[in-house]
Amino acid sequence: MSDLxxxxxxxxxxxxxxxxxxxIAGPGTGKTKTMVALFNELREAGVPAANIRAVTFSKExxxxxxxxxxxxxxxSTFHSLGYEICSSVIRKPVEPELxxxxxxxxxxxxxxxxxxxxxFISQMRHANVSxxxxxxxGKWGYAPSRAYAEYEKDRLAAGWMDFESMLCDAVAYLxxxxxxxxxxxxxxxVDEAQDTDDLxxxxxxxxxxxxxxxxxxxDPNQAIYTWRGASPENLTxxxxxxxxxxxxxxxxxxxxxxxVVKFVRENLxxxxxxxxxxxxxxxxxxxxxxxGIKMFWGEDEExxxxxxxxxxxxxxxxxxxxxxxxxxxxxxxxxxxxxxxHLLGKSGFWKQGEIRKVxxxxxxxxxxxxxxxxxLAIPAVEKHYAVDDRTDLDNYALGNxxxxxxxxxxxxxxxxxxxxxxxxxxxxxxxxGVTFATVHAAKGGEWKNVFLIGARAxxxxxxxxxxxxxxxxxxxxxxxxIDRLRISFxxxxxxxxxxxxTEDILDKLREKADEVDSLQAQTKxx
Ligand SMILES: Nc1ncnc2c1ncn2[C@@H]1O[C@H](COP(=O)(O)OP(=O)(O)OP(=O)(O)O)[C@@H](O)[C@H]1O
Ligand SMILES: [Mg+2]
Numbered sequence: 042m043s044d045l046x047x048x049x050x051x052x053x054x055x056x057x058x059x060x061x062x063x064x065i066a067g068p069g070t071g072k073t074k075t076m077v078a079l080f081n082e083l084r085e086a087g088v089p090a091a092n093i094r095a096v097t098f099s100k101e102x103x104x105x106x107x108x109x110x111x112x113x114x115x116x117s118t119f120h121s122l123g124y125e126i127c128s129s130v131i132r133k134p135v136e137p138e139l140x141x142x143x144x145x146x147x148x149x150x151x152x153x154x155x156x157x158x159x160x161f162i163s164q165m166r167h168a169n170v171s172x173x174x175x176x177x178x179g180k181w182g183y184a185p186s187r188a189y190a191e192y193e194k195d196r197l198a199a200g201w202m203d204f205e206s207m208l209c210d211a212v213a214y215l216x217x218x219x220x221x222x223x224x225x226x227x228x229x230x231v232d233e234a235q236d237t238d239d240l241x242x243x244x245x246x247x248x249x250x251x252x253x254x255x256x257x258x259x260d261p262n263q264a265i266y267t268w269r270g271a272s273p274e275n276l277t278x279x280x281x282x283x284x285x286x287x288x289x290x291x292x293x294x295x296x297x298x299x300x301v302v303k304f305v306r307e308n309l310x311x312x313x314x315x316x317x318x319x320x321x322x323x324x325x326x327x328x329x330x331x332x333g334i335k336m337f338w339g340e341d342e343e344x345x346x347x348x349x350x351x352x353x354x355x356x357x358x359x360x361x362x363x364x365x366x367x368x369x370x371x372x373x374x375x376x377x378x379x380x381x382x383h384l385l386g387k388s389g390f391w392k393q394g395e396i397r398k399v400x401x402x403x404x405x406x407x408x409x410x411x412x413x414x415x416x417l418a419i420p421a422v423e424k425h426y427a428v429d430d431r432t433d434l435d436n437y438a439l440g441n442x443x444x445x446x447x448x449x450x451x452x453x454x455x456x457x458x459x460x461x462x463x464x465x466x467x468x469x470x471x472x473x474g475v476t477f478a479t480v481h482a483a484k485g486g487e488w489k490n491v492f493l494i495g496a497r498a499x500x501x502x503x504x505x506x507x508x509x510x511x512x513x514x515x516x517x518x519x520x521x522x523i524d525r526l527r528i529s530f531x532x533x534x535x536x537x538x539x540x541x542x543t544e545d546i547l548d549k550l551r552e553k554a555d556e557v558d559s560l561q562a563q564t565k566x567x
Contacts, residue, residue, distance in 0.1 A: 046324075048291050049075045052256070053082050061249070061283035063234075064258040065276055067321045068305065068520035069296025072258040073485065076230050077110045079256060083228055090115050092227035094248070096122060098236055101386050102485050106232070119241050123207035126214060126224060140203055143195055150191075151184040156425050161185040162192060166209045167270025169240040208240055215247040225251040233485060234259035235273040236266040242275050242282050255283065262313050263517050265481060267510055292320035296487050297522055298329025305520045308537060310512035332519075333527035334538060336550035340495075343531045344370045347492040348380065350527070351475045357489035359476045361518050363503055365390050366440045367495045368477050373448065376465065381474030386482030391465045395438040396445055398422045400462045407456040414455040415446055437505065480518045491522035498533040512537075 051057060052064055052075050066072050076095065083093055095116045097103050103116040110116070117125075148155050165175055172190035175181055196203070202210050215221040229249045231237070234257040237245075249255040257279065264273035279286045294302045302323035309318055337343035344360075348371060351358035362368050369390030375382045390396060399418045406414035419442055426438040452458035476488070495501060502511030515537050519526060534542055542550070 045071070045075065045078055046293065048289070049078070052289050053079045055086070057287075058083070058228075059254050061253060061279070061286035062256045062289060063276060063279040063283075063286060064256070064289040064291060065261065065317075066258070066291035067260055067294065067317060068263060068516070069294040069302075069487070070291040070321075071295055072260070072291065073106060073232055074109075074295075075291070076232050076256070076258055077106060079230060080110055080112075080115065084112075088227060093230070094122070094226040094228070095230040095232070097232040098484065099386055099482070101482075102233070105486070119237070119244065120204070120207055123211035123244075126211040127202050127207050130214060130220075139199075139201070143192060147188040147192055151188040153184055153188055158185060158188055158192075162189050163205055164270065165189055166205050167238040167240060169209070169212065169238075169243055171213075208244065212240055212244050212247065215244065221247050221250065224248055227252045227254060229255040231255070231257045232259075233263075235261050235264040235276055236271045236484075237275070238266075238270040239272060239275070242272075246282055262310055262317065262513055263484065263520075265484065265510060265514050265517055268507065290320065293322055293324035295324045297323065297520070298325060298327045298524055299323045300329045300331050301519075301522050301524075301526050304332045304526065305516065307540075308516060308519060310509060310516060312509065327524075330525050333525070334534075334541060334546075334550065335527060335529040336534070336547075336553070337529060337531040340367070340370055340531045341374070343494055343529050344374055347371075347494050347527075347529065348374060348475065351490065351492055352380065354490060355473070355475045358492065359385075359478060359483060359486075359488040359490070359521065360492045360494060361478055361480055361483050361521065362493075362495050363480055363500050363514065363518075364437055364440065364495070365393055365479060366437065366444050367500070368479065369441070369444055369448075371477050371494075372465065375475075381471050383472060383474050383476045384470055384482075385476060385478035385486070388477060388479045388482040390441060390444070391462075391468070393438070393441055395422050395426065396441055397466060399442065399445060400459065400466060403455060403459050403462070407454075407459060409455055411449060411452060411455045411458060415449055419446055437503075480514050483521050484517050487521055487523050489523045490525045491519075491527070493518050493526070493528045495530065496528045496535040496538060497530040498535055501530075501535040501537060 045053065049071050052062065058079070064072060064075065080093060080095060084090060090112060093115060095106070096119055097106060097116060098118065100118055100121070103118060106116045107113055144155060144158060147153070148158055161181070165172075172186070172193045175186040176190055196206065215224060226248055229245060231245060236259075245255060245257070257276065259273070259276045261273040261276055264271060267273065275282060279288065294305075297305065302321065306318060306321050335346070337346065347360045351360055360371060362371075365388060368384070368388055371382070372390055374380070384392070399422050402418035402421065403414055406417055409417070423439060423442055449458045449462075452461065501515060502508055506514070519528070528538065530538070
């Protein structure tokens with residue numbers, strides 16, 4: 042406990058450990074570190090690992106935390122916990138084909154689009170609205186509510202679960218007092234709670250009912266999943282879920298240099314409570330390198346430069362982008378130059394469903410000229426995204442498809458492109474090499490050198506995103522840096538950078554845009 046500051050130590054202290062607590066704090070203030078310390082202290086006090094459960098936002102984050110804590114099998118995601126609970130009552134994961142057939146049948150019957158029904162079911166689940174409640178309330182229209190009800194009826198009768206139902210099924214199972222008696226953890230710890238939805242909060246309540254020891258940490262300014270139903274207000278309004286729960290706050294940022302912390306503070310979302318802004322002070326004494334801004338004429342040059350810089354220290358560097366399409370540029374360049382790279386989480390252009398669908402379709406058109414094959418394959422997939430382009434996380438299917446087409450047209454034949462695309466899709470994610478990630482996948486992590494690419498007007502904030510959420514996404518991105526942060530753009534700079542870009546500085550950036558500059562030289566601009 043000795044390396045915790047007094048605010049962090051207060052969270053871990055024996056006299057405070059019991060009961061429901063929420064810790065609200067900014068980036069780099071040691072929220073995750075404090076949770077790991079709490080876990081270790083509980084273990085040292087003799088609490089068996091099986092009686093403690095810690096939950097965080099992704100499998101990868103869970104593994105990272107486990108490494109820090111030096112233990113396996115304690116940190117998981119809500120999904121895997123849901124899976125564990127459902128598996129214990131012999132419910133099997135569904136064959137995707139079975140689900141697809143049922144969905145198509147319901148769409149035909151109720152006159153719905155596949156994507157609309159899929160989204161509706163997802164929305165209902167995140168908000169923890171049962172089919173009966175959806176039908177009864179009449180708020181969402183008769184057809185989707187009925188289709189949802191029939192979907193659930195068939196699914197439950199057949200005894201299978203789909204990816205999202207794992208959580209609903211787990212919660213439904215836990216709602217029965219006899220069932221949940223078997224799933225009571227003496228201590229429950231939840232990291233990144235700003236990104237959890239009502240269903241997950243209900244799950245927390247149910248799993249901690251008997252002992253009442255739950256510690257939840259999060260930062261409302263870093264909430265980047267509200268579009269998928271997460272409600273960061275649950276953090277600030279903790280008592281709604283846990284009456285009598287106590288609030289803790291952490292202030293100092295231990296992660297970043299003074300320059301980076303200053304930059305983060307200057308760029309907090311405008312709705313950040315002033316008290317939280319004031320609390321954000323650097324703990325580190327190093328002033329550090331100034332934050333760099335660099336302009337490029339084209340996206341390829343920008344990506345290439347970030348790659349070169351990151352390769353100088355690949356283990357300590359990350360290139361972060363807002364969208365998977367931008368990561369596609371990096372992936373292509375790495376392939377061209379045989380550079381090793383590592384993608385975090387679900388990041389990456391070639392992992393996206395719409396890309397895989399088109400490549401699969403192209404395999405059946407190899408006898409056709411490339412342009413003709415693309416004209417058949419792409420629109421067929423595009424039409425699924427015509428209304429709402431946003432698929433998962435920070436993925437924009439239509440932009441990805443346009444980019445795929447551009448890349449494809451550089452090839453001579455359909456089969457030549459298919460061979461290449463197949464190679465890109467099936468590339469193994471090596472542990473070595475430069476790390477790339479979308480902002481969503483980089484959340485919670487920290488790297489010595491952070492290269493944020495694509496900070497241009499239509500991407501950051503993303504033209505299709507909610508402006509308030511986009512501001513938080515930007516905050517998550519810039520607050521990953523330990524020592525150096527460089528932000529770059531090609532074309533028109535992001536409005537987030539505007540305050541730093543006087544005409545004078547813009548002129549200098551333009552002058553330097555076609556030079557390959559050292560990071561240090563760039564940072565002298567401000
Ligand atoms: N009291 C401390 N003394 C020294 N280093 C600390 C202290 N608290 C935190 N750190 C270090 O600061 C860095 C950030 O900590 P951590 O990742 O726990 O922050 P966080 O609040 O979880 O950030 P984020 O909001 O990005 O998830 C880590 O490298 C951690 O080891
Ligand atoms: Mg953290």
